[in-house]
Amino acid sequence: MTPEEFREYGKRVVDWIADYLASIESRPVRSQAKPGDVRSALPERPPEEGEPFEHVLADLDRAILPGVTHWQHPSFFAYFPANASGPAILGDLLSSGLGVQGMVWATSPACTELESLVVDWLAELLGLPQGFRTDSAGGGVIQDTASSASLVALLAALRRAGGEGRRRTVYVSSQTHSSLEKAGRIAGLAAGDVRAVNVDEHTLAMDPAHLDELIAADVADGAVPALVCATIGTTSTTAIDPVRRIGEVCRARGVWLHVDAAYAGVSAICPELRWINDGVAEYADSYVTNPHKWLLTNFDCSVLWLADRAPMIEALSILPEYLRNAASASGEVIDYRDWQIPLGRRFRALKLWSVIRWYGAEGLREHVHKGIALADEFAALVAADERFELRQDHPFGLVCFRPRWPGLSTADANAATLALLERLNDSGDLYLSHTKANGNVLLRMAIGAPATEREHVLAAWSAIRRELG
Incomplete structure (x- = not known):
């Protein structure tokens, strides 16, 4: 493809994306495709000769779009938001156009230095401690997801804990993201070495007293406690663990404290929400949040900070001969290859940099405020309808609730709630997901897509009430 051809088709692709985003509301939120539909609509064998790019765009409309669930749809309320915005998309395009492989500083100084700048910017915007800045003993790095970030934190914690050849333990709760258990498997821990800490029955927050008991018992059995994961905004219900009290236990026991704020951490861009990070500055060894969830930066972009790198x-x-260079040997630069699992890395900083510059702190705060305000309004509607039960704790953009099913057992009520969920999602008018807390299936209404307005939230509530009958 010549530069002239790229210019022609590039303009058409940008127009296609702009038209898609402008018309997205007219499409069913969740894909209506059946298993195998997309593959069967495309040729079984690769082309022997090259095809015009028009054919790619035609098949995109004909075969691919029907199999897409539209995460940017204003009525997408499932899981958590996966924000995409114009400046983020353009930043990603610039990254692809440059084609940088930023494994070490020498392979592209701008890739490394812009990243170190932008993670420092974000730390400042969120009010995170000075020790997380890249000009300190710690620093920040952009990972693909919080799952990778948590694995990196665990490997660092295991390194600091030592105890090779002995049983080493990690502490999570029933509400901790499954990526921590997976990280334990990847790191070679036995299933029983990822220990489950009790949670408060009502708040679902980790119990620091039980954590201390488990650690003490494991130490008595000869184990080496390596890491505790505290969560700010759990995936299930956005419960918040008491970071400060957990941190006090970790400090007393010499255990690494990792804070998973993948969804909710970016809300601290609003000063009145910085209470969520109480204890982080004093006790956290590592902290992760995802701009690709609620901060208008398209997937993938997850930032991990460490107090000590x-x-x-x-x-x-690991430094093979072919990566040795004068800049790395000088010790004056960061080589981000040593801050992640893979060697290679994309120029992800460009899209986060583009977002922060386009929106500014004021625009980013406005986006978070809007999501919380809409969630509060939705929660008030649920609370006012006696046919529904509202989970009271909803400090962010997620509301958990369930229909009341008088006369049904818990199992039958759960089945009825899941059936209601499927009917709603099959309609194409909205998309919700679910969780389970204290044995009860809850519907999750996650508000935060850039295109979502009050009218979409009210329409979703009307559809839920109508489907309940």
């Missing part, structure tokens, strides 16, 4: 680099740095 040394254990991570010790755990992950």
Whole structure:
């Protein structure tokens, strides 16, 4: 493809994306495709000769779009938001156009230095501690997802804890994201070494007293406690663990504290919400949040900060001859290859940089405020309808609720709630997901897509009430 051809088709692709975003509301939110539909609509064998790009765009409309669930749809309320915005998309395009492989500083100084700048910017915007800045002993790095970030934190924690050849333990709760258990498997821990800490029955927050008991018992059995994960905004219900009290336990026991704020952490861009990070500055060894969830930066973009980068680099740095260079040997630069699992890395900083510059702190705060306000209004509607039960704790953009099913057992009520969910999602008018808390299936209404307005929330509530009958 010549530069002239790229210019022609590039303009058509940008027009296609703009038209897609402008018309997205007219499409069913969840794909109506059946298993195998997309593959059967495309040729079984690859083309022997090249095809015009018009054919790609035609098949995109004909075969691909029917199999797409539209995460940017204003009535997408499932899981958590996966925000995409114009400046983020353009930043990603610039990254693809440059084609940088930023594994070490020398392979593209701008890739490394812009990333170190933008993660420092974000730390400042969120009110995170100075020790997380890249000009300190710690620093930040953009990962693909919080799952990778948590694995990096665990490997660093295991390195610091030592105890190779002995049983090493990690502490989570029933509400901790499954990626922590997966990280334990990848790191070679036995299933029983990922220990489950009790949670408060009502708040679903981790119980620091039980955590301390488990750690003490494991130490008595000869284990080496390596990491505790505290969550700010759990995936299930956005419960918030008491970071400060957990941190006090970790400090007393010499255990690494990892804070998973994948969804909710970006809300601290609003000063009145910085209470969520109480204890982070004093006790957190690592902290992760995802701009690709609620901060208008398209997937994938997850930022991990560490209070001390040394254990991570010790755990992950391997230096073959072909990567040796004068800049790395000088010790004056960051080589982000040592801050992640893979060697190679994209120029992800461009899209986060584009977003922060386009919206500014004021625009980003406005986006978070809007999601919370709409969630509060939705929660008030649920609370006012006696046919529904509202989960009271909803400090962010997620509301959990369920229909009341008088006379039904818990099992039958759960089945009825799931059946209602499927009917709603099959309609194409909205998309919700669910969770289970204290044995009860709850519907999750996650508000935060950039295109979502009050009218979409009210329409969703009308559809839920109508489908309940």
